[in-house]
Amino acid sequence: AQKITQTQPGMFVQEKEAVTLDCTYDTSDPSYGLFWYKQPSSGEMIFLIYQGSYDQQNATEGRYSLNFQKARKSANLVISASQLGDSAMYFCAMREITSYDKVIFGPGTSLSVIP
Amino acid sequence: SAVISQKPSRDICQRGTSLTIQCQVDSQVTMMFWYRQQPGQSLTLIATANQGSEATYESGFVIDKFPISRPNLTFSTLTVSNMSPEDSSIYLCSVDLAGGVSGELFFGEGSRLTVL
Numbered sequence: 674a675q676k677i678t679q680t681q682p683g684m685f686v687q688e689k690e691a692v693t694l695d696c697t698y699d700t701s702d703p704s705y706g707l708f709w710y711k712q713p714s715s716g717e718m719i720f721l722i723y724q725g726s727y728d729q730q731n732a733t734e735g736r737y738s739l740n741f742q743k744a745r746k747s748a749n750l751v752i753s754a755s756q757l758g759d760s761a762m763y764f765c766a767m768r769e770i771t772s773y774d775k776v777i778f779g780p781g782t783s784l785s786v787i788p
Numbered sequence: 789s790a791v792i793s794q795k796p797s798r799d800i801c802q803r804g805t806s807l808t809i810q811c812q813v814d815s816q817v818t819m820m821f822w823y824r825q826q827p828g829q830s831l832t833l834i835a836t837a838n839q840g841s842e843a844t845y846e847s848g849f850v851i852d853k854f855p856i857s858r859p860n861l862t863f864s865t866l867t868v869s870n871m872s873p874e875d876s877s878i879y880l881c882s883v884d885l886a887g888g889v890s891g892e893l894f895f896g897e898g899s900r901l902t903v904l
Contacts, residue, residue: 704889705889706888706889706890706891708892708893716878716897716898716900717895717897717898718831718880718882718893718895718898720892720893720894723890723892725889725890726889764830764831768889768890768891769889770888770889774819774836774844775833775836775846776821776833776882776893777833778830778831778832779830780829780830781830
């Protein structure tokens with residue numbers, strides 16, 4: 674079974690608007706970490722934000738915030754005030770305590786920012 | 789953070805040949821990972837390479853096809869052996885500085901292989 678699901682293969686957002694990229698995950702581990710990465714067309718992988726399973730508050734990093742709903746096993750990425758440079762692939766990833774030597778990536782969402 | 793250099797950045801290879809990708813990190817790291825990203829796809833873990841031990845391969849990847857070396861704490865190589873067009877992918881080296889569930893991965897710029 675797929676551990677990370679990203680149901681939006683492609684998304685469009687108007688410049689300066691906010692956008693939410695969905696991520697749901699499946700784990701039975703009590704401790705795990707959730708990550709979001711950005712991959713522009715150049716191919717580099719850029720770490721954006723991290724949320725720990727025991728964190729009480731949603732993570733924020735600048736224009737990025739993570740809407741963490743533990744009971745629903747969802748970790749959606751919110752990008753505020755979208756910029757043209759935000760156009761890229763976005764991957765949700767997870768690391769579990771019982772297999773912390775592995776980081777599993779979701780299928781990704783392609784975001785296009787429209788001027 | 790870490791600076792990770794991969795060589796080659798891209799190459800075009802003939803079917804049946806082998807290619808070795810190098811990954812150099814600017815600091816000592818325990819865990820290094822090799823990922824494959826096929827065209828239009830997500831990242832798939834090939835193996836975890838720890839210094840001083842044999843690499844641990846994920847299901848679907850075997851040592852004969854993807855031999856890995858990890859001679860020290862700053863360097864690793866991945867060889868793609870007896871290549872076929874299906875091996876055309878981006879191969880990414882990554883490292884973990886912090887460890888545990890909270891340690892994010894840092895990635896090299898990738899090696900884009902095209903097999904004809």
